[in-house]
Amino acid sequence: MNFALFFDWSQIQASGRWSDVTDLLCLAGTLTCVLSVVVHARAALRGSSLSGPARIATRVPILALVLSVVAMGLSVWQRGLEVNHFPSQTMSEVLQMFSLAVLVSMLVLHFALGLQRRGSGWAIVDDVMMGIMFVGVYFTHRYIDTLSTAQRDLPPALQSYWFPPHLSALIFSYATMAVAAVVALVWFVTRFWTAVYSGTPGLAKKLVAFVALSSALGALGACALRFGLAFEWVPALLLPSLPAGLVAWAFVRGVLDGRLAAARARGASSRSSSA
């Protein structure tokens, strides 16, 4: 995204403008997710509940998510008007629809799972998932920038009443699967590093799991780095492995250890007070 466009977007179609607004909201949403993680982590370490400005800060990512859904919905709607058919004929249109589907799925999942209501530790998982979605949508749009956005007519085979429901179901199924994959990844990271920290599995198992996890995260990293650096896939998989593992380790070390320590401290204080 070229930010200079915001000063003169007369040559950008309405769908592109709303897509750019979504990008801004996603960037802002990512930052607010990071902020929310920090706030939730501090609360988890202290074992306290949120109130006042801290509570408001953790609600801002949800607001960004809602606004992103609205902006992306308007972008897709405008695109339909611009091309005069259901906007899923070209790859750029399909990916725009995918962005909307991912955001809607995340919004539904946020309220359906209710992770924030389970405590600050679980709320971090929710924040991380939302952050990944925001980043994913932003980079999906960067990929769209490399594709042609020219209007293309619907061939006769697609001129059917079934086209919009068929494509919608298909793209939303991909989006929900993507969200499910992120949930699984976050869950796996949490469980794995919890186990590593508590020392349950043997060294060999740890190493195998570390390579598997690092490769998966590395693939995501390669996707993100595609737009900045163009190097071969092997180093692309290996390079982000270490930081990805360290981030996950830091998360477990900082948050879960803090929660456990806080729980131990609470237990000790309650025992001493009862004594």
Add this chain to the structure above:
Amino acid sequence: MGASPEPSSVERPAPRFRWGFASSAGMILLLVVAGQVVGNVVGNSGFVHGDLGWRDAILVAFALCASAFTWLQREAVLRFFRSMHTGVALVALSLVAVALGVLVPQIDGFEDPEERVPSVADVPAVVLDEYLASPGRTADQMRGRTPADHPALAALTNEQVARVKGYRRHLDTFKFAEAYFLYHLLHPYGIGMPEAGLPPQVEEGLVRFGQRYGKEEQGNREKQMRQAIGGQPKSAAITQFTVDHHDGLRAFFDLSTALHWNRAYKSNWFAALLFLLATGVALNTFRGPPRAWLTLRKAGWLTVHVGILVMLAGGFVSKLKTNRGVLQLDLNEAPQDVYWGYFDPQKPTRMPFHVKLDRFARKDWPTLQVGFHADQFTSRLPEYTLWPGREIGIDWVRDEATGKDRPNLSFRVKALAERAHVGTPRFWEAERRDDAEGLGPLLELSVAQGGDGASTRPVLLKPDSPNDLYADPAWTWRLRVVYGEGDEQIERQLVQEKPGYLGWLDIGILAQGHVEPRREPIALGDVLQVGDYTITVAEATADFRLDEQGKSEVRDSRPLAEQPPRNPGVWVTLKKRGGAETERRLVLQGLDAETHQALQGRYTYKEVGLKLAWDPWGIDGPPRYVLQFGPDAAPRLAGPDGKRTEIAVGAPIPLPGAERIALARLFHNARYEKTIEFLAPHVEGPHFDADFYATDPVGLELEIVQGPGTPGERRQTVRLASTDQGLSNLWQSVDGGFYVRFFENQAGFPFEWRSVLSIWQPDGQGELRQVDVGPEHDREIRVNDYFFHGGYRFFQTNADPERPTYSGIGVVYDPGIPIVLFGMYTIIVGTILAFLLRPIAEAYGKRRTETHA
């Protein structure tokens, strides 16, 4: 009473075998292999071919023995299928089988149960290896032996050559598909793929293009160019991959062929696997006494499983009964009862009734193009598909007041008409010779029509435009109109071109950044060197035609100079420096291969784009006449003999041949007004509309705004029609700065194809009689709207722009489809029962219980 045996002496029953995942999967694979063998034996048996023999008796005996064994071992069979491990293994293996059919490229025409990769077991390995390792040739695509075949094939019989070529075609397709997949697997997200750069002159052209048509249009054009240029090294890398890994890919192909992986869904092993799955589902669904099958808890579960069984049964019926193909119909032909089975002309398949094509039409997208005379863009101008209400802004300028970009021209579609009638335009002389609203000089001929010449038709000729030439339909003379004075202008027109001169060839080579084509004058025998390519003009025809089937060329035997230029074309040969292959290509003026991507993609050197501009005035041909008139000069005719004859307005023009031509009117600066009447509104939606089949041009009412939003804004509404009759498809701005062209875009897929079919049956006396199967709207087909009759399903499949009366009708006979659909609907109902209604019912019951408690 006998003594009971000692407990110690009683034989303890052997422990029951317990099925695990590995043993279940192993048994399933064993049964699948057996199913493949049995399927092959049955397929070759007399039960299928109708010639029973001793082998068939053995087959029956084997089937009886197998049935008896299964019955005797029914307890073990039930235990096997009802084990959880077997169920999981069956589902997992079915998924693997489905995935296999996706990951292994399926052979062309795999839906035909008889389609196979030809066997080459009897071909000497040395010959086969040499042939397969050599670069591909165009001759490989031809079924039989040709002189251009690889020399190694000379040692084989004709029948072997056909099989070896068939094997190679399948292998090459398989290799490229697998190489394409593996190449992208090794370059995720495009990492490591070649990046395409654009030459500086192209980038400059793009900037100018963007100023005219907008930044988005510029960006899209740039992306297309980069993709086209970058696609060449990528294709080369994939091709090199197939060469580097030829042995491995061929071994995998042979393995896939031997195991029927490359026709997975039509193989016997796949059918056997689905049969085992159906058996497992049935034995687990109907378990225990019937009263236990249907309970509130199990209603959804039972319905889903019954749906699965019905769906599998439908699939089995399809496997046994299905047939499909294409029915070739023509508006001018009698009803047909034979279609090409599986699209193969070698497999004619008869239906129990005849089908006739009553109506057919192809409608293309109404399209607008805007050009500026000051620009010299040799690449294609943007094409805007039109619909009512569409607005287009172009010619972007910087607004001094706001400092932002704004369009200097905007267009809005006020109305589209499915049918438009173009009346005779009204012409008159402008009051002033320099009136900017005038068209400039114009001349009208009056051409006698009919045998008696009682009626005439007007022909408008505009000097210094592509429309300045008129030729006798019999090609006995040519006439060009020029505006000016003096003999020198006439002499220039009558200069002879070099022998064999044909016109111009526009040449663009994407791989070398020649995205804007260069124009070369061509003559027969010319050899052009463009980059790495040598292009030789080998042959030409002024009237290229195909036979009624549209398959082979009908050559005009007359010399080129005597052929009327109805559909001109040239044959060129292309050779690349260092390349082994010589491509022979037909380039027709009326068919732009680059806009028909499928056609361009079939060329050997698909990166070379060629367009022909035939010169009907410059080529060798009948006598040429020049009709000159000027601001102060009376009209006069100059003939090939140098004679000048003055022509009075209204007088006949002394031209050879039978056609009578008169000079009707002439204008030094013509003003004109089109008369375009809209007869029918734009067809919307899929309902039957007789106007769709009309051959009238499409009409457009367009609002054109110059300088929108500025003090000098100028707004006007014009009508256009998609025909060049009376210049109805063109509109030019008063200042001559830009023009608008309206046309129906034939480059890609059409807006719509539609046909109306009728059914015909013999009446017992050999005559065909039409069967009443409903009104036309019930018999109309589109690509997605079918017509059903006698178990057959008909739908629009293709058409041919060169044969406007031809319509390709898809035919499917598949009695399994309704059963499969019923099974799918049953599964949907079962899912609703299981996951929506059951939880609601159970929650309601629970609340009632709690209330009573």
